[in-house]
Amino acid sequence: MSGARITSADFSGASFTGYVGFEGTAFNGSAEDAITFDGATFTATGSRDWTNFADATFTADAILGISFEGVTFLAREEGRISFHSAHFDSRRDGGLSFIQSTFSTDGAGAISFEAAHFTATNPARQVFTDGQLPDCITFMWATFAANSNEGITFDHAVFRADRGRIRFTEATFVTTNHARITFREGVFLADHDGQTTFDGSSFHGDGTVSFANPGHWNGTSFDWDSDPDSMPPVVDPQQWPPKPRST
Template sequence: MVSRTFHRSGQTFSALVAVVCGLVAGGLVWWWTGRSVAAVAAGVAAALVALVAHRWRRDAERARFAELFTAAARQLGDTDVAVRIAGVYALAGVADEFPARWRRQQCVDVLCGYLRLPYQPEEGASHLVSKSQRIEDNGTAVERVFTFRQNDRQVRDTIVRVIAQHLRPSAESRWSACDFDFSDAVFEDADFRGAVFAGRDTRFTNAMFLSGRTVSFEQARFLGTRVTFRGAIFRSVAVFDRAVFAHSAVARGERDSAATAFTDATFGGGVSFEGARFHGARTAFERATFAGERASFANAVFAAAETSFERAIFDGERVTFTGAEFLGARASFADSRFYTDSSSFDCAQLGAQVRWRTGRTQEITFTRTEFHGRVSFADAVFSGRLVNFAAGDFFGDISFRRASFDARAITFEGPRAWVGVHFDWDASPNTKPANITPTLWPPALAESAREPAA
């Protein structure tokens, strides 16, 4: 497999080598025989033959790729489900046979493009190709005919399975270096366990993951510059346990479109990122909604320079960041809302004391965050330059017992509500660490939160 790939991707280089070898061969013949003219002529002739043979092979390969690619794509567009499934495997075979990046990418783009086609899940298993509906329109009977692809669920499941198999380290032919665009795709079965996405762009923008089927990215590795699940909707339980997000560094002007982004994503069936690792320039869960029974980031490591859960909504039964580590320069939960029955940051490391080259964490912020219900920061460690809980809304059973406040400055100034909050120094406010403000304890409510004067 390696030799075949090298042969096809390095044909131009091989042709040049052949020319040089021909000339060298002529020189050797001249050196041994003294017949310089005949030797040089023989070398040049051999080089020309090699060059012509290279061009012939290149043109023949192009023609063969075009022929096979066109035939497979035609099968994929057939009305018969068996022919379309055969087309999936045929196109995968073309991608395997022609490993040049742009050719393989072309095959991958067609498979991903099929998944982005309009799809009606309720008709996914139908053996029909059309159905009619008779309706009344201003007193006139109108018959409308709807067409759709026969048994399309089988074809789509086959595409997802074939792609996932080619992304795993055990695959004989790996497609990991390709870009994958699943924007607006509908997934009924998404089993990407152990997959490696190493292309520049991996997009699940506005993808829909339906309920009742597997949604697993367990131990998947996302290594490209841009990884986005922006606006994705997960109706099933989604599993990202021990996944790795480690996109490469990007220029400042690309930061909005780069990074690892779950911005505006909705997790309606629960989600688990236990043991996941986030690296690179930025990790974003901004405005994400966690509405399932359980959302877990237990023992996850957030090592990107910037991590943002700003305006995220945690509205399920339980959310846990137990044992999670926030080690980047900045992590923000500003304006987020914790409305779950139970929220836990127990034993979490919020901020890094010392980071190689860049020093400690600059800020961990929970400004204007709403904590309702039972919330625990027990045994958590707050480090870095600043930990900011200013203007927070604390209402419920909220515990900071046994927490270590090691950051240079920690503020709880101006809360909008302060009900049911517990610290180790509640009985003796004068034992409160000096790096925590306000000095007078408990904090006074912000002016806007106080009762109006009679």
């Protein structure tokens, strides 16, 4: 389906293995014609296996116009799952959902949202709520742009870095019209020198990028960790680092 245009599709519960090519595909979901991958499984095992959404565009013009709810993404033994340079655009009442999706690697496989663009325009939203994100997943150079009260949310998501890295390195977070990008009540876990890193990322705008009330806060890295006074004013909480809910 590389380079195709898809305006209505139901891939619910489907199982994708081997080479899966959606690169450059345009997905356009609306109230009448939603696109759903709910409950699907993408498995890439071995260097020849590749789930490829690189350069794809996802445009949602209705609530849950495009949905990946409860999807499992598995990358093993150098298998790859790529959304490199993909564009996710939620408009008007549009919604894009990765709610309760699980991303899993064995340390050799890789899942990439490098240089992806996430844009939520009022009153649209994009959600990764309750997601499971492991090491070897990267959002490096990605752009998160919110122009909506609903905005972009990773609330309650679990970031589990065990030996490897979860990278938001050099990503851009921008809010306009007092919009929100939120990681509220997120769970940040790290073992064996694993780390979730936001090093080199930029945060700006007139809204809020919130890391408030984390369920756990361990193994994170931000440019201002050693100098909280240099923290961008758009970041919440201003009392850094955030205090976990249990304390």
